[in-house]
Amino acid sequence: MLHTIYTLLLSTDEDGNFRARISELPEVDAAGDTAEAALSRVEDEVLLALMRRMSAHRDIPEGHGAPDTGRTVALPLLATLKLALYREMRGAGVRKIDLARRLGWHPPQIDRLLDLTHASRLDQIEAGFRALGRSLEFAVTGDSADAEPAAPEPAGA
Numbered sequence: 001m002l003h004t005i006y007t008l009l010l011s012t013d014e015d016g017n018f019r020a021r022i023s024e025l026p027e028v029d030a031a032g033d034t035a036e037a038a039l040s041r042v043e044d045e046v047l048l049a050l051m052r053r054m055s056a057h058r059d060i061p062e063g064h065g066a067p068d069t070g071r072t073v074a075l076p077l078l079a080t081l082k083l084a085l086y087r088e089m090r091g092a093g094v095r096k097i098d099l100a101r102r103l104g105w106h107p108p109q110i111d112r113l114l115d116l117t118h119a120s121r122l123d124q125i126e127a128g129f130r131a132l133g134r135s136l137e138f139a140v141t142g143d144s145a146d147a148e149p150a151a152p153e154p155a156g157a
Contacts, residue, residue, distance in 0.1 A: 006063040008071040024061040102131040
């Protein structure tokens with residue numbers, strides 16, 4: 001898991017407006033006069049929809065993106081980590097107030113920790129996972145066909 005990726009559906013309505021929708025999140029519907037306008041709004045709409053689901057204590061779709069459509073929306077890594085923390089909390093039956101007690105934090109700090117638009121520090125997210133008995137692993141991946149080999153270092157460097 002390096003990013004949460006959702007399937008993007010781009011269409012036009014009967015009035016000629018462009019609509020950007022997410023198949024895994026039917027409540028997302030970003031509209032615009034142009035395709036670019038609709039696409040520029042869709043990530044914010046996805047984050048808002050996910051935060052509404054979190055507030056309502058609902059499940060969050062994993063989001064793998066449908067490779068056959070070729071169009072996807074990849075969430076920022078920080079949002080992906082926060083969604084993973086939320087899923088772990090739900091799976092363990094841990095409420096926000098419970099996590100706050102385990103960490104010795106005030107409840108508003110947990111609200112910010114789970115806010116997908118707040119720039120939490122990585123060490124805070126790690127602390128949340130540790131409080132649940134979990135740890136984070138990080139991997140850097142790439143498509144070797146697209147990657148350019150690193151230039152060799154000059155001799156004697």
